[in-house]
Structure formats: C-alpha cells, structure tokens
Amino acid sequence: GRYKVVTDGETNTVYFCIRKAKQADEGRYKIVAYNEHGEDSCIVKLFVSDESGMDFRAMLKSKQYAKWAVDKEDPDWGALKATEDERRASLRDTKKPDEFIEKLQDQRVKEGRDKVARFQCVFSKNGVKAKWFKGRQELFASRKYKMTSQGDLHVLEINDPRVDDMGQYKCQCLEKTTNASLEVDYPDPVFKFTRPLAKKYEQYMAKEIVMECTTNHSKAQVEWFRGSVKIDRNDEHFLIERDMYGKHWIKIKHCREEDSGDFSCRIVNTDEQTSTKLIVTEKQYIFVKPLLSQKCVENETIVLECEVDDRDAEVEWFKNGQKVSPIAKKLDIVVENRKRKLIIKKGKVIDEAQYTCTTNADKTECEILVERK
Structure with missing residues (x-):
C-alpha cells in the first residue's frame, strides 16, 4: 500500500x-x-x-x-x-556505503606453539560474499584454511601456522578490500643427541679422561650425572665444558679408582640422554731400560739410571732391600721424563751394595763396587 x-x-x-x-x-x-x-x-x-x-x-x-x-x-x-x-x-x-567497518589486523604467531592464526573483519552490509587472498593467490577452504561468514562478520583461520605461511592476507567484499600481515616466528628447536657418549671408557689411575657427546643445536642445555647424582659444575675434580657447535664434554684430569662407574649426559627439560661406563684401573708400569752394574772410584759421583714405559710411572729405590730416600748433599732421586735416576755424591766404600728400582709391576737391579783411591 x-x-x-x-x-x-x-x-x-x-x-x-x-x-x-x-x-x-x-x-x-x-x-x-x-x-x-x-x-x-x-x-x-x-x-x-x-x-x-x-x-x-x-x-x-x-x-x-x-x-x-x-x-x-x-x-x-x-x-x-x-x-x-x-x-x-x-x-x-540511510543507504550504507560499501566499506569495512572493522579492518583486518596484523597477526603474529609462533610455529609449534599456536594452533591457529585468525583474521577477522566486519563489512558494512550483511550477506556479502567475502574472498580471501594471500598475496595475489586466492584462498579456498581446505584443511589449511577455514573461512566463515556470519552476517557482516568474515573470518579466516589458518590451521597449524608455519613460517611458510608468513605474508600479506587480503579480504575482498564487493570492490572493497582490507589487508593485514601474518608474521610467524620460528619454532623452538627440538634438541637431541647427534653423537652419543661411547658405550665404555677405560683409563688408568692418575691419567686424564675426556668423555664427550654432541647435540644438534648449540642452545641445548645439558647436565652431567654420576649414577643418579648431578655433578656440580664447581666440583674441581671435574671440568665440564661445551663449544658453539653443540659439543659437550666432561674431563677428569687425574682419574681415581673411585671414579669408576656410570656417567650420563641429559638435555634439560627433555627425556633425551646418553650414558656410558667409566672403568679406572691401575696401569702396570714396566722398565724399558734396566739398571747397569758399575765399578767406581772412591769420591766419584755415581749415577744409577733406568727408564720406564710411561713418564707418570712412580718408582721406589732400594739398597740391599732397604728403601732409599733423598739425603741432602749425598743422595738425590731424579725424574726426567721417563728416566729415573739415583745419584750418589762422593761415593764411598760403604756405598757398595745391591740397588733395586721398582714400579707397581716390575723391577730392575744392579751392583755397585767402589774401589779405594
């Protein structure tokens, strides 16, 4: 009407x-x-x-x-x-103009943390069909993209956003458009061991041992354990280090027999770990150059010399079965690399004897004769 x-x-x-x-x-x-x-x-x-x-x-x-x-x-x-x-x-x-009342807003998400990136805008009219674009490429509904429209509200959801999804997104209603950018931060790295500890390490007492492993990222934080007990980084018996390439190692400069046991390296805040067994034993030192018997003249310096297979070998000297110790201005015990020396100054007839040098697993003997001058 x-x-x-x-x-x-x-x-x-x-x-x-x-x-x-x-x-x-x-x-x-x-x-x-x-x-x-x-x-x-x-x-x-x-x-x-x-x-x-x-x-x-x-x-x-x-x-x-x-x-x-x-x-x-x-x-x-x-x-x-x-x-x-x-x-x-x-x-x-009262006829409303064609325009976006609420425009798209820039979004920032992180790969692996955020499940959905969401854009929304409001057009001035209801029931208008919206088209969505990434750059110049039109987007269509899929597992990746979900588009919904209710009245004047238009929404785009990007499932499982990844770094590749970064870019400019656009919504078009009729001839009008609105744009916004999506920024996707790189995900936190997944830490793991790329080179584990060796299954077993063996070393002699007083020797140095280094146990090392490698992670896939330099930012991986690790902790070392002896059995189930965490090793304190301030413990001077252990030296814990790492480099910028993801390598981690623990060093024991002077192994002790009680260091034998299980060791492990564990990545913090993960279940990743690598384990090993350390066996510390006493090295059996042997002589590679024995003592030689000598005949000397009284008041001459007498030098007894032998050589062991390792510079760290400890030896003891004996005279006719009695342990010998250094005596000022009379008797010196010298260690030179692998050589072991007993030096008797101004030898006397009383210095004639059977001399023995022993290691933990070997011995060498010689006889010294002193003639009166």
Whole structure:
C-alpha cells in the first residue's frame, strides 16, 4: 500500500511514510510507543499543499484553517516544509556505503606453539560474499584454511601456522578490500643427541679422561650425572665444558679408582640422554731400560739410571732391600721424563751394595763396587 513504517536501529528512529500523498491524507496522526513498562504517545498534524506549491502559512489565512491559526497551543508550522525536506534527505542517507567497518589486523604467531592464526573483519552490509587472498593467490577452504561468514562478520583461520605461511592476507567484499600481515616466528628447536657418549671408557689411575657427546643445536642445555647424582659444575675434580657447535664434554684430569662407574649426559627439560661406563684401573708400569752394574772410584759421583714405559710411572729405590730416600748433599732421586735416576755424591766404600728400582709391576737391579783411591 501507500503506507510504510521504516525503523533505523542505529539511530533509534522510526519513520511513517505515505506514498503519493493526497488532500485526503491531511489530518491528525497519533504515534504510540509502548513496551512492557508502559506506553507513550504524541499527536502530529499533516498538511498537504496543492501542486501550486502554496505553503502552509498561506493556507492558514483561509477560513478553513482560521480556527487553527488562533490555537496558541499548536506548534509553529512555519518550518515544517524544511523539516520534511531534511527528513526525506535523511531517508535517502540511510543507504550504507560499501566499506569495512572493522579492518583486518596484523597477526603474529609462533610455529609449534599456536594452533591457529585468525583474521577477522566486519563489512558494512550483511550477506556479502567475502574472498580471501594471500598475496595475489586466492584462498579456498581446505584443511589449511577455514573461512566463515556470519552476517557482516568474515573470518579466516589458518590451521597449524608455519613460517611458510608468513605474508600479506587480503579480504575482498564487493570492490572493497582490507589487508593485514601474518608474521610467524620460528619454532623452538627440538634438541637431541647427534653423537652419543661411547658405550665404555677405560683409563688408568692418575691419567686424564675426556668423555664427550654432541647435540644438534648449540642452545641445548645439558647436565652431567654420576649414577643418579648431578655433578656440580664447581666440583674441581671435574671440568665440564661445551663449544658453539653443540659439543659437550666432561674431563677428569687425574682419574681415581673411585671414579669408576656410570656417567650420563641429559638435555634439560627433555627425556633425551646418553650414558656410558667409566672403568679406572691401575696401569702396570714396566722398565724399558734396566739398571747397569758399575765399578767406581772412591769420591766419584755415581749415577744409577733406568727408564720406564710411561713418564707418570712412580718408582721406589732400594739398597740391599732397604728403601732409599733423598739425603741432602749425598743422595738425590731424579725424574726426567721417563728416566729415573739415583745419584750418589762422593761415593764411598760403604756405598757398595745391591740397588733395586721398582714400579707397581716390575723391577730392575744392579751392583755397585767402589774401589779405594
């Protein structure tokens, strides 16, 4: 019909429209607003002029409207025509422009931590189809991408975002677009051992041992254990080190028999570990060059010399079965690399004897004769 009620929810305004207004439409109109709390009403008067365009003030001069002109309670109708023009203009303005009310926002996620990257925007009209793009490539629904639209809200979800998903994303509704960027941080590295400890290490007492392994990343933090006890980095018996390439090692400079046992290296905050067994034994030192018997003249310096197979070998000296110790200005015991020496200064007849040098597993003997001068 010719009558229509228009409601604008954004401005809380209601319009009553009459199409092709006629002279018969003139009169008083009552508007009633109501809800569960009650109701309110107001009355307006409608004048319809003829095609000549005579305004309402001229019409008030006629007898038909004379009695209305003297009614002091009636409103001033002089501005009614202008108000109507404004109202008609406002009706024309209710048509919303094509635009994004809420634009896309830049997003930042981390690979491996965030399960979904989400973009959303709001268009000015409902029911408009949205297209999504990454760069110039249009995106379609798949396991990777999920697109949803509800009314004026449009959403793009990127499942399991990875570094390769970084870039510019665009939503297009009609001819309008909105853009935003996705930044994906690299995931935390997964640490593991690329070269484990050897299954077993063997070393002699007092010798140095180095046990080492390698991880796949220099940022991997490790801890060393002896059995189930964590080794303190401040323990001077152990030297724990690492390099910038992921290699880790523990060093024992002077092995002791009690160092024998199980050792392990474990990556912090993971279940990754590598284990080994250390066996420390006493080395069996032997002589590679024995003592030689000598005949000397009294007051000469007598030097007894032999050589062992290892510079760390400890030896003991004996004279006729009695252990010999250094005596100032008379008897010196000297260690030179692998050589072992007993030096007797100003030899006397009483220095004649059977001399023996022993290791933990070997011995060598010689006889010294001293002639009077």
